[in-house]
Each structure stands twice: as C-alpha cells, then as structure tokens.
Amino acid sequence: MANLRIPGPTPCPEDVLSAVAQQMINHRGPEFKDLITRIHARLQQVFQTRNDVLILTASGTGAMEASIVNTLSPGDPVLCISIGEFGERFIQIAEAYGLQVVKLSFPYGHPADPEEVRKALKANPQVKAVCVTHNETSTGVTNDLQAIAQVVKEADKLLIVDAISSLGCIPLPVDAWGCDVVATASQKGFMVPPGLAFVSVSPRAWEAYKSARCPRYYLDFAKHKAYYERGQTPWTPAVSIFYGLDVSLGHMLRQGMENIFAHHARIGALTREGARALGLSLLVKDERYASNTVTAIKVPEGIDGRRLEATLRERFGVVVAGGQGPLAGKIIRIGHMGYVREADIQETLEALGKALTLLGYRLPAKAPTS
Amino acid sequence: MANLRIPGPTPCPEDVLSAVAQQMINHRGPEFKDLITRIHARLQQVFQTRNDVLILTASGTGAMEASIVNTLSPGDPVLCISIGEFGERFIQIAEAYGLQVVKLSFPYGHPADPEEVRKALKANPQVKAVCVTHNETSTGVTNDLQAIAQVVKEADKLLIVDAISSLGCIPLPVDAWGCDVVATASQKGFMVPPGLAFVSVSPRAWEAYKSARCPRYYLDFAKHKAYYERGQTPWTPAVSIFYGLDVSLGHMLRQGMENIFAHHARIGALTREGARALGLSLLVKDERYASNTVTAIKVPEGIDGRRLEATLRERFGVVVAGGQGPLAGKIIRIGHMGYVREADIQETLEALGKALTLLGYRLPAKAPTS
Structure with missing residues (x-):
C-alpha cells in the first residue's frame, strides 16, 4: 500500500471504505432521508454554522462555480483575491460567467494582505462580492481569513470562500467570521472519497440569490434547499459517498x-x-x-x-x-x-x-x- | 436485503461494490491514467461509437445540462421533444440558459411521433438542435429514437439525446443513428453507484462547441477532452465510482x-x-x-x-x-x-x-x- x-484525495479509514461499499438504496425513500438529515446536522457542526449546508454531487470546483452563479449576475463587479492556482480558478469561473472581475493577486508563496484588500474595496466601491481562497493548495499558504473577512464585512460585501483544503482541518468558524458562502469537498479533511461537495449559504447569500441572474440548473441552490427539506437531493446523489461521510463525520465529532x-x-x-x-x-x-x-x-x-x-x-x-x-x-x-x-x-x-x-x-x- | x-440507482453486483471500497490513489498519477484509458475504450464499445466519451463527476442531470451548454448559445432556437418529466427537464435547462425553446409535447404514456417532429422542424427551420429523451423514466415509454434521429439528420440539425435510463440496456448505436450528443449516468444500465455521468460528443457537436456561448466551467467539454488526453479529468474525479465501473464494464462486455x-x-x-x-x-x-x-x-x-x-x-x-x-x-x-x-x-x-x-x-x- x-x-x-x-x-487530496486523501487516504480513507478502513471503516469509511467498508461503508462506501454498501448496496444501493432508494434516494427518494425513508432510509436516505434519515441519512441526509443526520449528515446535514453534523456538517453544520464541522462548519461551525447555523446556515444551510447544501450537498452537491460534484467536485470542489463545482461547489466554487455554484457559489458564484447562485449569488451574482453577469456584469457584476467582483473582487477575486488570488495567491495561487486555486485563486486563479475563481477568476476563471467569474470570467466564464461574464462577471466584471477586479483581480488582486499576491506572489505565489505569500498570503493576501488584508490592508490591500481594504484598499481594493475602497478603490472599487461597486464590488458586490469578494472571492477568496482560505488555504491555497498549490502553494501551501493559509490566508488570514479572519482578518480578510473583517475587512470584507466592514465594507458590507458578500464573502465567498474556497475552503476546499482547509475546512475540517484548520479553524474556520463560518458564522463567527461572517463567511456567506463556503465551499468544500469530501476528499480532503473529511477523509471520504471524492464525489460530494458542500456549500454553506448564509441568509445574506440567500438574499443575493434572489436577484442573481447567472444561469444555472444542476448547481441551483434553491433546488437543493427545497429537496433537502423533504430529505432528498434534486438529482440522484452519489449515495456511496454519503455512506462513507456518515461514518467519517462520526469519527470527526468524536475526536x-x-x-x-x-x-x-x-x-x-x-x-x-x-x-x-x-x-x-x-x-x-x-x-x-x-x-x-x-x-x-x-x-x-x-x-x-x-x-x-x-x-x-x-x-x-x-x-x-x-x-x-x-x-x-x-x-x-x-x-x-x-x-x-x-x-x-x-x-x-x-x-x-x-x-x-x-x-x-x-x-x-x-x-x-x- | x-x-x-x-x-436507478440499481442494485450493484458484489464485486462492483468491493471494487468501490478500494483505497484512494493519485488522480494525477499513472494508475489513474491506466484506469481512465481502459474505461474510455470500453465506454465507446457500450455507446457503439468512435466519438469522444467524456466522464463527468455529476448526476445524469449534470450531463444533460452539459449537452446543452456546450453546443448552444443564449437565444438559440432549440426543439425540445417531451413525453414526460425528463423531457420537461430538457426544457427547463434550455430555458434556464435563455435558449428559445420550441416545445413539442406528447401525452404521458405515449411516444413522440416522428412525423410531428418532421412538421415541427419544417415549421421552425431556424432550430439549431433537437433535444429528445430516448427512454422516458417517468412513464416507461421508449421513443423510436432511430426514426426521430433520421428526421433530425434529414433536417441537418444537431441531435442531443438523454439516454440516461436506456444506454447499455436498450439498443442505441450512437454512430449508426447519428446521435451527436448522448448523455447517460453510472447508476442505471452500468450497475455502478451514482456519481459519474458519461457524454459522447460527435465531430459535429465539437463544431457546434466552437461557437456555443452558454457560460460553463465545471461542465466544459473542451477541458474534459484536454485532460483526458493526458489520462486525467480536469477536476478531482469520483475515484471510487471509476473503480466500480472498471469491474462492471468487464461484466458487460463479457456478457x-x-x-x-x-x-x-x-x-x-x-x-x-x-x-x-x-x-x-x-x-x-x-x-x-x-x-x-x-x-x-x-x-x-x-x-x-x-x-x-x-x-x-x-x-x-x-x-x-x-x-x-x-x-x-x-x-x-x-x-x-x-x-x-x-x-x-x-x-x-x-x-x-x-x-x-x-x-x-x-x-x-x-x-x-x-
């Protein structure tokens, strides 16, 4: 071995892998409802949030795209902070959807400077949202998200966070820091195979959703929320990964x-x-x-x-x-x-x-x- | 039990489930390259096609959305044939992306009439593509896709097929029938857990891709093709489901x-x-x-x-x-x-x-x- x-993908504990091998169930039946309800409550604990946490059958990049297309409209100015390849990805997604991207880049290997973020927001008061990477996987740098979040909140902007390689490993109290949309995925800190991505959505982000005009269907937040309320997902979920996640969340919260x-x-x-x-x-x-x-x-x-x-x-x-x-x-x-x-x-x-x-x-x- | x-999801054979439980590997390494290359060649056999078959980490609905956003532009007229809930889904996706949808609906429980398709194409010569469900899961009706495809090809339009609940179970020779984009998913005829979707893309669909202006990133066909050429996927794939698919494709082709x-x-x-x-x-x-x-x-x-x-x-x-x-x-x-x-x-x-x-x-x- x-x-x-x-x-990521990271190794998975043996009992997580055994769980993943369980036979299929009806994703519209009572067993799945129990499973997703149990998982949702524990995801909120790991995210340290009372916000909705939506579960998408996708990679982390799908969750990053979902974060943007559900809260913004073509032409919207957005500040993208980049300290590496995954910061660049936010820029690429925002540009693919016709957003007006204000780029704030720092040299690879360095963190983003919250003061520079403050200046950029002052210079671009029309900016609607700020996209930032918490932990930049391509360089091994962890941004001071708490300080950046404070600057973004002071400027009263929506804060969108890529927490794919941090959440569940490095402190990220979503509510305490005021992060509106936080995206992560199953194959990193969660010790589960890839296939699921998780996105927390604050009331303020739901407010932004109402006027957001980027087209979306598979990644639509409201569809996920409506189905979650009946204990389902709108589309067939990666059931096996739910099984593994159920076991892994137990380990995490016991630890x-x-x-x-x-x-x-x-x-x-x-x-x-x-x-x-x-x-x-x-x-x-x-x-x-x-x-x-x-x-x-x-x-x-x-x-x-x-x-x-x-x-x-x-x-x-x-x-x-x-x-x-x-x-x-x-x-x-x-x-x-x-x-x-x-x-x-x-x-x-x-x-x-x-x-x-x-x-x-x-x-x-x-x-x-x- | x-x-x-x-x-769908359908039960999976025991050895498929055991394979799904294997430990993670590097999705950018030589083992994964062997795996995806082996799978791609056999998917082409099941699709009966020489076209590219792209593998998305998504549900079937993600593959339906991918089929539309990679070949069409906002404002494009598209003929959507509906005989049930999944035909309606194509309409909803096309509308979400601002396409001009010409709807051709038939009563639930009945198939689409190829003659009506011919008339609709004559009445709407500006239509660029036709979306059709091969097997309508909500009503248990299989369309005469061969006859519909012939009408669509005679009219020289792009043919987009939802084959989610048919491919690998009911004859669908993709090349012989001239289907340009065919979408399906792992959890139906493939006897594998949900989490992966497959889309075949004809040279004609690649031609349409060049001018298609619907925004997309996670579902972008060209990114998937470019990464496939180095034996990878652009985003972290649902590795476990690849393991199961590898075993299941072996069963299918042996049978x-x-x-x-x-x-x-x-x-x-x-x-x-x-x-x-x-x-x-x-x-x-x-x-x-x-x-x-x-x-x-x-x-x-x-x-x-x-x-x-x-x-x-x-x-x-x-x-x-x-x-x-x-x-x-x-x-x-x-x-x-x-x-x-x-x-x-x-x-x-x-x-x-x-x-x-x-x-x-x-x-x-x-x-x-x-």
Whole structure:
C-alpha cells in the first residue's frame, strides 16, 4: 500500500471504505432521508454554522462555480483575491460567467494582505462580492481569513470562500467570521472519497440569490434547499459517498474539532521541521501563514522535480504532488490533511532524504536520515 | 436485503461494490491514467461509437445540462421533444440558459411521433438542435429514437439525446443513428453507484462547441477532452465510482451487448405480462413503445398509490418508485435495468399481488398469486 501524500484525495479509514461499499438504496425513500438529515446536522457542526449546508454531487470546483452563479449576475463587479492556482480558478469561473472581475493577486508563496484588500474595496466601491481562497493548495499558504473577512464585512460585501483544503482541518468558524458562502469537498479533511461537495449559504447569500441572474440548473441552490427539506437531493446523489461521510463525520465529532485542529497543527509543524532538517527550503517563508494541510518544498537546484516525484513513488511507495502552473517542476507538495499520522510523515521525510540522495543531492551533515 | 426495484440507482453486483471500497490513489498519477484509458475504450464499445466519451463527476442531470451548454448559445432556437418529466427537464435547462425553446409535447404514456417532429422542424427551420429523451423514466415509454434521429439528420440539425435510463440496456448505436450528443449516468444500465455521468460528443457537436456561448466551467467539454488526453479529468474525479465501473464494464462486455439487450427485452416482457396477469393496466398502451428498463403500472381505482408503495416496502421488502409530476400517486414504476434477474421480477409481482390484496383489491380469478 502506497503512502498517499497528495493534498487530496486523501487516504480513507478502513471503516469509511467498508461503508462506501454498501448496496444501493432508494434516494427518494425513508432510509436516505434519515441519512441526509443526520449528515446535514453534523456538517453544520464541522462548519461551525447555523446556515444551510447544501450537498452537491460534484467536485470542489463545482461547489466554487455554484457559489458564484447562485449569488451574482453577469456584469457584476467582483473582487477575486488570488495567491495561487486555486485563486486563479475563481477568476476563471467569474470570467466564464461574464462577471466584471477586479483581480488582486499576491506572489505565489505569500498570503493576501488584508490592508490591500481594504484598499481594493475602497478603490472599487461597486464590488458586490469578494472571492477568496482560505488555504491555497498549490502553494501551501493559509490566508488570514479572519482578518480578510473583517475587512470584507466592514465594507458590507458578500464573502465567498474556497475552503476546499482547509475546512475540517484548520479553524474556520463560518458564522463567527461572517463567511456567506463556503465551499468544500469530501476528499480532503473529511477523509471520504471524492464525489460530494458542500456549500454553506448564509441568509445574506440567500438574499443575493434572489436577484442573481447567472444561469444555472444542476448547481441551483434553491433546488437543493427545497429537496433537502423533504430529505432528498434534486438529482440522484452519489449515495456511496454519503455512506462513507456518515461514518467519517462520526469519527470527526468524536475526536472533536479542537483536537483535529491541534493534530493538523502538529503534523504541519513536523513536516516543515523535517524538510528544513533535510536542508530544504519551504516555498512559504513566513511560518504564520504556513499551511497545516499541505507543505510546498522547493526542489533543490539541479534536481528535476518530476524525477524526484517519480523516484519517491517508484522506489519508496510515497506519492507526493508536484507543482502546478508556474511552479511545475519547481516544488513538491506533501499533503497532510484528514487521515494522517505522524508515522506517515516520518516515512515520507525519510524517503525524501533517500530519494534526493539517489538523485545526487547532498544531505546536510546533521540530517536525520544522512 | 430489500429488492430494490426503482429505475436507478440499481442494485450493484458484489464485486462492483468491493471494487468501490478500494483505497484512494493519485488522480494525477499513472494508475489513474491506466484506469481512465481502459474505461474510455470500453465506454465507446457500450455507446457503439468512435466519438469522444467524456466522464463527468455529476448526476445524469449534470450531463444533460452539459449537452446543452456546450453546443448552444443564449437565444438559440432549440426543439425540445417531451413525453414526460425528463423531457420537461430538457426544457427547463434550455430555458434556464435563455435558449428559445420550441416545445413539442406528447401525452404521458405515449411516444413522440416522428412525423410531428418532421412538421415541427419544417415549421421552425431556424432550430439549431433537437433535444429528445430516448427512454422516458417517468412513464416507461421508449421513443423510436432511430426514426426521430433520421428526421433530425434529414433536417441537418444537431441531435442531443438523454439516454440516461436506456444506454447499455436498450439498443442505441450512437454512430449508426447519428446521435451527436448522448448523455447517460453510472447508476442505471452500468450497475455502478451514482456519481459519474458519461457524454459522447460527435465531430459535429465539437463544431457546434466552437461557437456555443452558454457560460460553463465545471461542465466544459473542451477541458474534459484536454485532460483526458493526458489520462486525467480536469477536476478531482469520483475515484471510487471509476473503480466500480472498471469491474462492471468487464461484466458487460463479457456478457456482450446483444445478450444484454435480449435479457432486458425478456425481463421487460415478463414484467408487463405479470402486471396484466394481476388484472392491472399499464400506462403504455402500445407494446412497441413499452420500455424494457422501467414499467409504469396504473394504481387500481380506489387504492392510494403512496400506500401501495409503503406496503410493498414495509411488508414485503420490495422498493418501487411512485409517479412523478401529474402521475404522482397514480402509478407505480418498477425498474428492471442493469443487474436484474427474472427471480427479482417474480418476487416483485408476487409482492404486488399480495400488497394490493391487503389494500382491498380483488385479484382476477386466474392471477398467479390469487
């Protein structure tokens, strides 16, 4: 069995996988109604919200698109904050729907500066909504969402958050921070296979829904809410993933969200310390913004990032992710979210040291695996 | 274990479910590339096409929406043929995207008349595309798609087909009949849990794609094709359902499509004969258009359809579907697609006779279960 260390899909616990293998049921019958009702209540706890949490049969990108098309109209000015590939995705979606995008980009590896957000909102008072990535999977940076949210709320704008690789791992109290629409997916912190995405929708977002004119059907929020009220989804749901989620939410709430957050903080620190001990540089310079779900490590000068990835996989059974966009070949990314133990990270770091050595890198004298 | 006799999700074979429970892999790695490549080639065989077959993480409705938004533009005139709830769905999607819909509706329980389609196309020469349901799940009617396709091709229009409850069960040679876009989903004839949808796209549909201006992102055909070419999907796919599909496609092609079609024809006839033997009326009068994947049976006068459904479920462990839209409470629908044996249908009919008796219905003297 490989040590799957990509930032999602993450490994799933055995009992989650067993649950996923259960036989089909009627998605319009009483068993499914019980299942979705039970899941909804616990999703609200994980989101720390009283808002509706809609469950879509889609990837996280589907949930990002849903967040925009259900709250905005073609021509609407929207501020998109980008610190990496997933910030760019919000821009691409908004542009695909003819929104007027005001872009606020920060260099890859850095967080968004809340002061710059404040200035951008002042300079563009017509902006209706702000789209922001909580945790940027492509660079391993966690934005200071609380500070950004405060700026957005002070300016009285709608706040749309991509929390795909953070929710359930890194603190994100949706109601306390005033996030209007928060999108995430099953295959990250939830330790469940991909196939479902979750979106929380605040009363203010429902208000925006009323006048939003972007076309939509499959991703329409109101259809999902109306069907949820009878214990169903409007379209046939990915039933198997619901089964897995039911088990996984039980694990999460028994462990307790605070303990899960602390576990991820420990695992994140362990990964970064381990990389530094191998003499490697992290893409994120400022430890305050280092992600506790994914770490981006610079590939040392003279080593081919794609060969490093292949060596880790083929020789050591450790599967990491490469860089995306402008970072392709230049970094490797280690995922450490959801179902992950310290031993998984230690094994990964040890394999990394050995793989680098095979490729001609000289470990520092004091490196643990040298 | 219940006898799940709804028109999808259908029961899945045990080895398909075991496959679904496999651990996650990297969806950007070599294992997934092998998986999607193997699946794509066999999907083409089941679709009887050389066209691209795109695999979306979505329900069938997502694939219907994708079929429209990737080939048409707001304001485009489109002919939507409706013989039931799923024909109406095409109309709703087309209207949501601002298309100019020409509706051609036939009474529930009847098929579309190809001559009327010819007249409608003559009367509306500006129409760009025709949307049609192959097998109408809400009424148990199979359209004469071959005849309709011929009319559409003679008029030189794009043909968009909802084959969600037919493909893989009822003959639909996509290339031979000239269907440009054909949408279906994993949880029907494919005997796999819901979560994936498949859409075939002809060269002519790709030509239409170039000028199609409906907004789209998650469902964008070109993104799916570009990623398929590197053995990936653009967004994280429902990996578990791919695992199940891999096993199920093996079963289907070993059995042979001709044998599968013959099996469904036998099972469909058995269901209809059994219902008639209980003295019941079928919604579909003309046997030539009776669906071999789902049978709609009229609930006898004086009996509450919803109570009949509940009695079948609670007393006999047989789960059937009720009527939708104007047929709610008036019919029950028995699904018999995918993984279904004669014994499952016999058990269903026996339970139906007993449940009706409990509710005060008098079986005919010669009824098998009287």
